[in-house]
Amino acid sequence: CFACELEGDDRDVVTTNISCERCHAIFETAPKLLAHIAAHILHDPTISREDEPCGLCLSPAPSCRIGLKKYKASFTLDYTNSMCQRLVKFSYATASQPSPTNLCANVPIKCPQCPKGSNTVWKYNIAFHYAKNHSPSVPPSEFDISDFELEGLKMVWNNRH
Known part of the structure; x- marks a missing residue:
């Protein structure tokens, strides 16, 4: 497993020179990394969405655990209760809203069907999560990936080199 546990408030959560575990591309910001990884998830044939x-980091669930805390009308990452070798700081509220400068809205979400305290699920994995764990139920439409996101991340994937 690629995951490692981060403990305490002194842990070193990466904020610069963020890289992709799969292709070693380096990014200046967490949103650019999130979009790049999302492009792998959606368009890389070597990644199993199941x-x-x-x-x-692209490790299969449940290798990594991303904790969330309620914050105003949204959430924020709970870094103390998260574990991922590639854990980076990012604004959950900003990352969850696609825009021309942020093509990706792949954020960890709480599955409405799973019991309280269950692992979060990344938004772009929710359809596979439901198929595997909650069939025949389907995820709420608020978790759908928009055409804007799909088209933008296809461009990210096509221009990755």
């Missing part, structure tokens, strides 16, 4: 890959 494995519900982590949106930070």
